[in-house]
Amino acid sequence: MSTITALGIILLLMMVAVGGKKGVQSFLSLLFNFGFLYFAIILMAYHLPPLPITLIVGIIILSLTIFLSGTDDNASQSAFISSLFVLILLIILIIPIENWVQVQGFGIEDSDDLEGMSLLIGIKFIKIAISTAILSTLGAIAEASMAIASGLNEIAEQHPAIKPRQLFIDGISVGKQIIGTTLNTLFFGLFGGSLSLFIWFAGLHYSFGNIINDKVFGAEFIIIMFSLIGVIITIPITSAVISRRFAKRKSKSQSKG
Amino acid sequence: MNEVIKKLPIKIIIGALVLGFIAIFGTSHDEFLYQQPIFKVESVHNGNRMKSSDEFHNADYQINQKLNGTIMNGKLKGKHLTINNTFSHSGAMDREYHVHNEAFISYHQHGQSTIKDYKRDVPIVFLVWLSISLLVIFLRMSGVSALLSIIVNSFLFYDSVLINYQTQGDQVLFLFGTLAIIFSAITLWLILGFSRQMLTTLCSTIAGTLVSIVVSLIVFTFTHEHGMYYESMQYVTQLPKPLFLSETLIGSLGAVMDESTDIISSLFALKSERPQISRKQIFLSGRQIGASIMGPLVNVLFFIFMGSTLPLALLFLKNGNSIGYSFSMNMSLGIVQSLISGIGIVAAVPLASLFASLFIKGGAKK
Numbered sequence: 001m002s003t004i005t006a007l008g009i010i011l012l013l014m015m016v017a018v019g020g021k022k023g024v025q026s027f028l029s030l031l032f033n034f035g036f037l038y039f040a041i042i043l044m045a046y047h048l049p050p051l052p053i054t055l056i057v058g059i060i061i062l063s064l065t066i067f068l069s070g071t072d073d074n075a076s077q078s079a080f081i082s083s084l085f086v087l088i089l090l091i092i093l094i095i096p097i098e099n100w101v102q103v104q105g106f107g108i109e110d111s112d113d114l115e116g117m118s119l120l121i122g123i124k125f126i127k128i129a130i131s132t133a134i135l136s137t138l139g140a141i142a143e144a145s146m147a148i149a150s151g152l153n154e155i156a157e158q159h160p161a162i163k164p165r166q167l168f169i170d171g172i173s174v175g176k177q178i179i180g181t182t183l184n185t186l187f188f189g190l191f192g193g194s195l196s197l198f199i200w201f202a203g204l205h206y207s208f209g210n211i212i213n214d215k216v217f218g219a220e221f222i223i224i225m226f227s228l229i230g231v232i233i234t235i236p237i238t239s240a241v242i243s244r245r246f247a248k249r250k251s252k253s254q255s256k257g
Numbered sequence: 258m259n260e261v262i263k264k265l266p267i268k269i270i271i272g273a274l275v276l277g278f279i280a281i282f283g284t285s286h287d288e289f290l291y292q293q294p295i296f297k298v299e300s301v302h303n304g305n306r307m308k309s310s311d312e313f314h315n316a317d318y319q320i321n322q323k324l325n326g327t328i329m330n331g332k333l334k335g336k337h338l339t340i341n342n343t344f345s346h347s348g349a350m351d352r353e354y355h356v357h358n359e360a361f362i363s364y365h366q367h368g369q370s371t372i373k374d375y376k377r378d379v380p381i382v383f384l385v386w387l388s389i390s391l392l393v394i395f396l397r398m399s400g401v402s403a404l405l406s407i408i409v410n411s412f413l414f415y416d417s418v419l420i421n422y423q424t425q426g427d428q429v430l431f432l433f434g435t436l437a438i439i440f441s442a443i444t445l446w447l448i449l450g451f452s453r454q455m456l457t458t459l460c461s462t463i464a465g466t467l468v469s470i471v472v473s474l475i476v477f478t479f480t481h482e483h484g485m486y487y488e489s490m491q492y493v494t495q496l497p498k499p500l501f502l503s504e505t506l507i508g509s510l511g512a513v514m515d516e517s518t519d520i521i522s523s524l525f526a527l528k529s530e531r532p533q534i535s536r537k538q539i540f541l542s543g544r545q546i547g548a549s550i551m552g553p554l555v556n557v558l559f560f561i562f563m564g565s566t567l568p569l570a571l572l573f574l575k576n577g578n579s580i581g582y583s584f585s586m587n588m589s590l591g592i593v594q595s596l597i598s599g600i601g602i603v604a605a606v607p608l609a610s611l612f613a614s615l616f617i618k619g620g621a622k623k
Contacts, residue, residue, distance in 0.1 A: 002484030019548030026552030069552030105349035120317035136564030192508020
């Protein structure tokens with residue numbers, strides 16, 4: 001048995017033991033996410049335009065992650081709508097920044113891995129870099145919007161008389177509670193993911209100036225920055241979406257009653 | 258969105274804009290800080306397209322360009338130069354230069370100077386500024402303290418990398434294992450303050466991470482690491498396996514901490530709301546809270562670990578490799594990392610619930 005299969009089975013068993021049906025769903029969402037991610041790359045290899053593919057796959061991944069791990073339909077819907085807004089805003093940010101920072105393709109540190117390969121493949125790597133950045137932020141957006149949505153939904157259920165405006169303020173304070181740990185999830189992800197790169201930098205005595213201008217470091221770093229910005233803007237956006245939906249539902253039930 | 262606009266703090270925003278302007282203006286004029294000569298392009302002449310095609314029938318083209326410009330720093334400041342640059346349509350390792358672009362060059366007194374790399378500190382500083390401003394505008398002090406823990410951890414991380422270099426990577430797993438404990442302690446102290454809750458969360462974080470590493474080592478032994486291609490690890494300058502485990506350990510630590518913090522803080526809140534709740538009930542509600550957040554968290558790390566593998570996977574596919582081979586050589590290690598982190602995150606659910614049920618003060622109140 002391969003290591004991936006063995007670890008996968010163990011993760012599945014643990015998820016089921018901890019979460020039952022929800023565990024199965026969490027595992028499925030991971031599996032589907034991988035499938036769609038790889039499928040997106042294969043489509044790009046067939047010269048389909050990267051940005052539209054990324055947008056479609058991105059929406060599918062967000063909906064899978066949110067609806068497969070959501071407990072409450074109402075909260076999941078709010079989280080999904082908010083995450084779409086965040087996705088669009090992030091795309092508007094990512095495209096010009098990627099064009100400005102120019103970290104597409106590969107750096108000199110990659111030379112060994114690229115030996116013997118043809119780099120002239122006729123696909124613009126800047127587009128691939130934009131797609132990569134967008135896809136990398138999806139997990140963080142989904143997680144943050146779910147956390148805010150489920151927190152606020154619980155408050156709304158416990159205090160049905162709450163004012164929509166107060167609900168928005170509560171959303172920001174839920175955000176304040178999650179931001180510290182989310183920031184750590186992202187940055188430890190960066191530290192872990194680029195540990196060998198940093199060891200390389202240390203070995204070759206890169207200066208601070210060398211590092212912040214380095215292409216490979218830049219590519220990893222800006223992805224974390226985009227995820228971080230995604231998480232930050234998710235907080236007010238999700239709170240606003242939920243307080244609006246709550247206000248609408250309230251006025252509907254009042255006009256009925 | 259009206260609420261957002263009304264709540265915006267005008268003073269902080271003006272402050273952020275002023276700081277941003279200073280940071281961007283400063284970084285755009287920071288050439289004097291660099292030792293390497295920096296070249297600013299003033300005019301560009303592009304040659305003709307040279308079409309190319311490789312053995313896999315990938316059609317591309319390349320263009321030679323002549324760049325006229327000036328050196329901006331050092332002893333050669335003010336010197337005019339003409340440099341040749343070749344860029345391709347796909348631009349995997351090259352790029353088209355435009356007027357006003359800046360680049361680091363190798364200067365040769367006799368003969369052609371060459372471009373080394375694009376200067377990208379301005380956009381990096383811009384992104385850092387944007388993130389910090391948004392953090393402070395929306396989240397005020399919580400944003401600042403979160404930021405503080407990142408800064409402290411970054412210094413610790415870089416110091417450990419230097420220690421690893423000085424010890425030639427012999428003790429990499431021990432070193433970063435110790436770092437993981439220090440990281441968790443400092444981060445949780447900054448987020449939660451020193452309290453019973455913080456210690457409980459620390460125990461759960463360390464135990465969860467430990468479980469994931471032990472489980473993966475056991476699995477590695479039984480499967481003989483079949484299907485893991487350490488040779489595909491990038492930027493490796495020392496023994497790959499302990500390095501891989503250290504990467505995974507540090508990478509998953511934040512998420513395990515995230516999961517533990519969420520569960521334990523909810524349980525401490527629950528206990529203070531309903532002091533008569535039993536230990537068993539605490540454990541069960543911890544498991545329920547944990548089960549709903551573990552899925553999204555595993556996905557966060559999955560996308561961070563996998564995202565950066567996409568460009569190389571694409572290059573493999575376009576170089577005539579099969580889908581299976583491209584996967585093995587680029588993505589299998591990322592998947593293993595995601596799975597190990599997943600195991601840590603899921604293990605943290607019962608562990609956090611257990612520690613909370615044991616360590617929360619007092620039994621049922623009279």
